[in-house]
Amino acid sequence: MGLFELLQLLIIGLYLVGTVLFLVGTAAANPRLRRLAGILAVAGFALHTVDIALVFVQERGVALNASGTYLSILAWSILVIYFFFWWRFRLEFMALTVLPLALLFFLTSMTFSGIRVVMPKQLTMLFFGLHIGTLVLALGVLVMGFGAALAFLHYNKKIKTKAGLRSLGKDTPSLSIFDRVNHMVVAIGFPLYTLGLFSSFVWYWIAPGKMFVWDVMKISSLAVWGAFAFLFHQRMLLGWKGRKPAILMIIVFAAMVVSLLHHTITFRQMP
Template sequence: MSAFNILFVLVLAAYFAGATLHLLGVVAGRPGLRRLGNGLTVAGFAFHSADLAVLFASEGGAALLSGEFYFSLLAWSFLLIYFFLWWRLRLEMLGLLAAPLAVFLFLSSQAVTATRMPLPKALGGLFFGLHIGALFLAISLLAMACGAGAAYLYLERKIKTKEKLSGFSKALPALSTCDTVNRWAVAAGFPLYTVGLLSGFIWAKLTWNRIFSYDPKEITAIGVWLLFAFLFHQRLFLGWQGRKTARLAIWIFGLTLVSLLVINFFMPTHHSFARYIDGASNLPVWPQP
């Protein structure tokens, strides 16, 4: 078995075991299981980092043309943001979202490889790396805001109905902590999403001499940006907090997942992996204006 295959098994096993033990620890009220689950998730993240390094070292710049690399990198980004929030806020609860999402996306990266759907060569390069890097960090921040928003709404309903907090409910952080995650995610995520979107349009102009093509992926990305901009404005300048911002963060992340998973695979778009089966690498050439 190659080093790459060994790392794949280690990453998957550590992530899956970490997510399972974390969930069992929360439901059963066993802090020891939660800590063990977090430890395994950290180990999985270390293996995952090594896996990305091996992939890049073995393929060089060609890794940047692989759908496998980008899906794996997105899974890695989710956990990077989760660990940062865990370090700053001691918010273990977000691991219930981050670890399962990392497992799903990491497995998705292997599905892309199995069906041989490489990204076209035109999507490589440092400028596209800026586009992808900024967007992935923004999406990861949105995921954490979504998880914190769901926890906020759940806990708020429990408090309003005066239900006794037990089991899973007792493991949730205070409402103010959930709201803090939302504020941080919005404050950092919107500028990153803006950079990612603008760099993508500039890169498209340099590559195809066309900024906007009315592609479903581009239209959805602009819709996400508008909603994100509204949340950013209401949150930071008008003082929105609590239930409204929690709900909006959940909707924005949901739309982002539709863009990432549904449009990329099942709709006609020049961002789609399905257009490049069996190594085809040419993007559509639009008529010049």
């Protein structure tokens, strides 16, 4: 592995770890983890700047003819804009979308540039195992959130009517408990789903014989991630409670189930 390929891996690693730490730090309300995530993002951005400079030095004018270069510059530009807004308005929460998107565009730029890093099979399988394991855990956590959301909406409707209120037993849990479960599911499930989704992109890039290609599976997974990211932002940073996050939790769960079913059918049809 050459220095240029090693630089690519370092950038991916810094962006990936920074993304995970920021998600965990936000979910756990831990400013130290968020600061560490910011430091890693800045370090990744610095190496990314060096990477773009090396591409232009080595390939000169030819670099502008490669679509991968434009995607890499796009990822770099997203971070430049984010750092400006963070410096000007202290909009730290925007890192929830900026870091994963920068990582995604950078990984995609590697695919279009034709750069391939041959890794040992055991190492690539670690990323695949991480992808499967975290998605399974995320879905398991979402099942709890789905049940809590249905219960919240059901009992909330009963409480609003006198007849329904009389039918409630003494052992019926309070709505705040269901809402608290919803909060915990969002705090745990979104970082798990993010880690599972983006580890698959890393696996596609480093696994021998694998080529990253946009298809319905990846687009639908990103759509689910976008809806989950919105719920995470509204719930964790803006303090959403009650009916709205419960409804959105049901939508995210249903979308994830449909996406996974589509993946299963597609894999069965593949030769």
